[in-house]
Amino acid sequence: MHGPTVHDDIQRVLFSEEQIAQRVLELGRQITADYADAVARGEEIELVCLLRGSSIFMADLARAIKLPVRMDFMCVSSYGNGVHSSGMVRIQKDLADDVAGRHVIIVEDVIDSGLTLKFISKNLESRGPRSLEIAALVRKDLRDQADISCKYQGFACGDDFIVGYGLDFAERYRNLSEVCILDPKVYA
């Protein structure tokens, strides 16, 4: 076993590798229970991963769901290399699958302003899915967040800049095993 991340740029570990693993298993169990009947009826689940940040969460969550799932990937970006959302969401790579008639679960790493999910939910809803839900690893507890209904939420946190377990700052730190608070000196 490795110890916790020790890194000059990290202020502290917010969610440990063990906490994340536990919570992802719980979310997987919940999703398995919620969709078992639908799958038994022959309906399909489509996990839609929003690249790049959600790639690691997607890989773990998909394996925690004990039902057949399809997996597809969409690359969206709103932050560029900055700290704040630009509010402009761009689809850089669209899905390969047609999600019409399928139970879509959007897999997202973090809900910050909520602008990404607001945009993508509306976009996917227009494609005629049988149902549409959101699974987010972390939701920031912010007053001015967009109104998003997230059925499967891993954790909540404050307005700190978090990295790790897929989350980056300027494309760094994605491969940390924990979710960590970045030292403000890094982006000051």
Ligand code: PRP
């Ligand atoms: C980040 C993150 C979410 C989004 C959340 O993506 O991965 O997708 O921002 O922010 P919001 O709720 O304020 O919209 P980013 O655009 O940085 O791309 P990435 O996934 O490649 O890191």
